[in-house]
Amino acid sequence: MKATSDIDSGKPTHAVEQQRGSLRSHVENTVRAAIFDGLYPAGQKLVERELCDLTGASRSILREALVSLEVSGLIERESNRGYRVSLLSARQVYEIFELRASLETLAAELFAERASDAEMQQLAQLLEDLEACIASGDLTQMRLVKERYYELLFSGCRNREIRRALENIIDRVHYLRGRLMSDPDRRQKSLEEMRRLTAALLARDRLQARAASIAHLTAARDTVLEGMLRKDETETAGLMQ
Amino acid sequence: MKATSDIDSGKPTHAVEQQRGSLRSHVENTVRAAIFDGLYPAGQKLVERELCDLTGASRSILREALVSLEVSGLIERESNRGYRVSLLSARQVYEIFELRASLETLAAELFAERASDAEMQQLAQLLEDLEACIASGDLTQMRLVKERYYELLFSGCRNREIRRALENIIDRVHYLRGRLMSDPDRRQKSLEEMRRLTAALLARDRLQARAASIAHLTAARDTVLEGMLRKDETETAGLMQ
DNA sequence: TCGATCGAAATTGTATGCAAAACTACCGCA
DNA sequence: TGCGGTAGTTTTGCATACAATTTCGATCGA
Incomplete structure (x- = not known):
């Protein structure tokens, strides 16, 4: 179950473990x-x-x-x-997603080619878990499973540098996700996109995986940007530059 | 000429400017x-x-x-x-190049679509400068021009996050370049690859640009890895793990 | 000769202190 | 009232000091 234990290269994803680098x-x-x-x-x-x-x-x-x-x-x-x-302008968010899409898509492509059968199986399991979470509406758990899914993707792609590079923007990504991804309707679509991605990965179909990953992140990006614009309209002034 | 002045988001590329963040x-x-x-x-x-x-x-x-x-x-x-x-194993170098290829290729693709005509012109000029440097054999100058070429690529692609992400691996890339890319034969081939990339960019041909960028970095990667292996054989012990 | 043990020196981890810059609030003056 | 200047407070930039850990070497015993 602890598939993530060996890719822990540096700071923990969130506030796990009080004491490490002390x-x-x-x-x-x-x-x-x-x-x-x-x-x-x-x-x-x-x-x-x-x-x-x-x-x-x-x-x-x-x-x-x-x-x-x-x-x-x-x-x-x-x-x-x-x-x-940091203030995040809509433009910066767009750029972040563009970068994130590139990195996660690369990871997906490589995963399709390099992951072991065991990892493929784990991936399928995590997707099932995710379905269950969304069905039951447990958002905290969902978030956790999603994180595990991506951890698996990053370890299975056999390239630690990708994760490292993402680490440097992942904070801002999480920040965005926490603040704006509460759209209930989005969850279903997101799940469907991840189903397609998973299917492509299991089939070791690099091209399909690429397409699915890009589609997923483009949709996520649009949701977040839409949320930002709505928020900007709502708020009196534009703290966002 | 100072095309890089507005993309300066953080630490200077090298040891430029003694005083900044003081x-x-x-x-x-x-x-x-x-x-x-x-x-x-x-x-x-x-x-x-x-x-x-x-x-x-x-x-x-x-x-x-x-x-x-x-x-x-x-x-x-x-x-x-x-x-x-940091010790860099051959495996890590491979991973770094994989990541770098993804990021620089993305930058090239976006440049092809988004760069202004003025930037296109500058790019062509820098390629000419590069040809001159290589013809005259001025390696220091060549390195500088090459850096300018990439700076232009990163500013013209209209995505600062790409550069930021690369910044976090660029140190190690430069490190490698400095130590191993002195292969004289490689310079000609590298130039030829950059000619193709530039041509694709000027034509705003995203697919060609992608292909050229990948080809360029794959070749660079192989050269570096080859150099590492040769070095490993030469040296008595393997300081590289 | 080799290994274990102990202690001093070196090095890192953490806290505190001082000086300079920036911010705040008050005052005088047109 | 509005503006500029100025003194005092806050906050950052930088340096130093102390504690804890590791490293290294010498000594001792088998």
Whole structure:
């Protein structure tokens, strides 16, 4: 069941495991979680001392963690003015999805060619699990299964660099997903797309897998962008630039 | 001529500009340069105090810079044991090229569709410059022009995230290029491949551009891997794992 | 000679301190 | 009222100091 244990190259996906790189990764995860939970919305200034209180760490450690988050693009730094949560314009979201599509599609193509039969079987199982989650409406579980599905994809494609590269944008992807992907109607369509992707992967059909992956991410992108535009209209001013 | 000025999202490509993010990016660049220059070969332990002397910075700043280099994969950290320059196995190099091919090819495809006529013209000019460099044998200049060529590609594709993602592996790519791409015979072939790529881009032919980009990077990959194997044979032991 | 053990030196991990820059609020003045 | 300047506070940038861990070497015993 623990198919993900060997691809753990660095920071944990979310706030799993308090202690690993000991303090720094803990601090990093805490700050990341705070941003995801909406404690610090996009554009918000991040005061170091405040984050020290939040995480319990001293400023040296905190600042190292912030550097890491900065590289992944979740926060931005301005000279002598500290950090703030990155603002994501619709344009940037579009670009992120374009990149993500390229990387995930590559992973899918490679998975189709390189995954072991056991991994294929696991993939099929995870799709079943996903169907069950959506049928029962357990969103938390669904999210978890989905994450496992992608973990499997990234380990089965036999290229750790892809996952590493995605790691650097995955924060912002998750951020978006958490805030905007609550569309109920979207879930059914998404499931259908993942069925097609899975079928192509199981058949080891690289071209079909490519097509299915692109279709899936294009649809996801459009949903997110649509959500952003709706939100922009709703809100008084455009905090989003 | 300064086509790159607006895509500058973070650390400078190399050791350009001493002062920007003020100290940290300077320290980061100095350490990076030291690694590129072979002062710290692959696998070498990085002692913090030593790097402080090298860069003139204090440990706090240095450590922040190291975090940044760690995220980009150039160095690795082991708990309570500090940093060392990452070892690159042939397998990892293969994976890096696979990823790089995907990203650069995406950039090329998008460039073909989105670049302005002015950018097309600049691209043609840079190819000419490159031909001149190779004809005259000025390798330093050649490298610079090549970098400009890719900068243009990344800005013309209208997707900054691609460049950002590449930034995180580009260090290791440059590292490889510096150490192994000195094959004289390779330069001619490389030029020929870039001619084809440029022609496809100028024609705004996305499919051809894709094909040319993939061909270029596949050839580069094979050259590098070949070089690595030769080196492995030559050297007594395999420092490369 | 080899291995184990112990202790000092070196190195990393973490916390704190100081100086400079940026922000805030208040005041005087046109 | 509105504007500019200025003092004080906050916050960041950078450096140093202390604690914990690892590394290395010497000593001792089999």
